[in-house]
Amino acid sequence: MNVPVFEAVSLQRELPFGRTKPCIFICESADGEDSAEYVVKLKGGIESETVGLSAELIASLLADELDIPTPEPALIRVNSAIAEAVHLPDLSAKLRRSIGLNYGSKVITGGYETWLNGKSIPTGLKDLATEIFIFDAFIQNPDRREDKPNILAKGNELFIIDHELGFSFMYEVGQNPSPWRVSELSFLKKHLFYNKLKGQTLNYDRISGVIESITPDKVQEIIGSVPEEWRGPMLQKIENHIGEIVEHVNEFIDEIRRVLA
Numbered sequence: 001m002n003v004p005v006f007e008a009v010s011l012q013r014e015l016p017f018g019r020t021k022p023c024i025f026i027c028e029s030a031d032g033e034d035s036a037e038y039v040v041k042l043k044g045g046i047e048s049e050t051v052g053l054s055a056e057l058i059a060s061l062l063a064d065e066l067d068i069p070t071p072e073p074a075l076i077r078v079n080s081a082i083a084e085a086v087h088l089p090d091l092s093a094k095l096r097r098s099i100g101l102n103y104g105s106k107v108i109t110g111g112y113e114t115w116l117n118g119k120s121i122p123t124g125l126k127d128l129a130t131e132i133f134i135f136d137a138f139i140q141n142p143d144r145r146e147d148k149p150n151i152l153a154k155g156n157e158l159f160i161i162d163h164e165l166g167f168s169f170m171y172e173v174g175q176n177p178s179p180w181r182v183s184e185l186s187f188l189k190k191h192l193f194y195n196k197l198k199g200q201t202l203n204y205d206r207i208s209g210v211i212e213s214i215t216p217d218k219v220q221e222i223i224g225s226v227p228e229e230w231r232g233p234m235l236q237k238i239e240n241h242i243g244e245i246v247e248h249v250n251e252f253i254d255e256i257r258r259v260l261a
Helices: 049-065 082-083 088-098 123-138 184-188 204-213 216-224 232-246 249-261
Strands: 005-013 023-029 036-040 073-078 102-105 151-154 157-160
Touching: 005 036, 005 082, 005 102, 005 123, 005 232, 023 049, 036 049, 049 073, 049 102, 049 123, 049 216, 049 232, 082 088, 102 232, 123 157, 123 184, 123 249, 151 184, 216 232, 232 249
Parallel strands: 005 073
Antiparallel strands: 005 023, 023 036, 036 102, 073 102, 151 157
């Protein structure tokens, strides 16, 4: 899977929100023929560093495979010159810790805003909201809540963002031999859409079919997109996790039904 690589050439600003305080850069392809603004998660600003970057990238590629809208991902190279050109000491230090490849997502334009706290699900977004809940159960992402929706929305269009805490099982000792058994994951009851979907008649057909169609080769392709400098033993755990859920998709969807019954 070909994830584009861009060079960070001009820092626009550091965003003031979130744990990681990402930065917006103008980024260029190596040949200089393509440029765009990207929100860049800097490894020097993430506590788990490349583990979090890997989770971001894999989650983004998996969301795309499942046809769940997410900003286009890229690998963004930060060099020492751009770090030294910044005169804010804390930010300059973070950039120096981030020399090399970082995770970027293309800036979404056109009037999208953060999903409002307490907002109900529009009728036209009910199926997609269900699939986002399923996606977060799939990647065990505890970080989409009322107080932190991590969704950009405009009318009946939306994008999901921020998945560095996805695959949260990586931080546990050992590995769940049955990762499709998600009904006991307590964070799902704190999910942004849990109370809005619970007890509703929901459509699981499309998402279950797409999950079932993910081949082992596709899983390896997604995992193989993680750059060498980020790679570590957690990647095998993620690959196993994805493969087990695909293999047991019917049991996984039954677990979702129990959570939302």
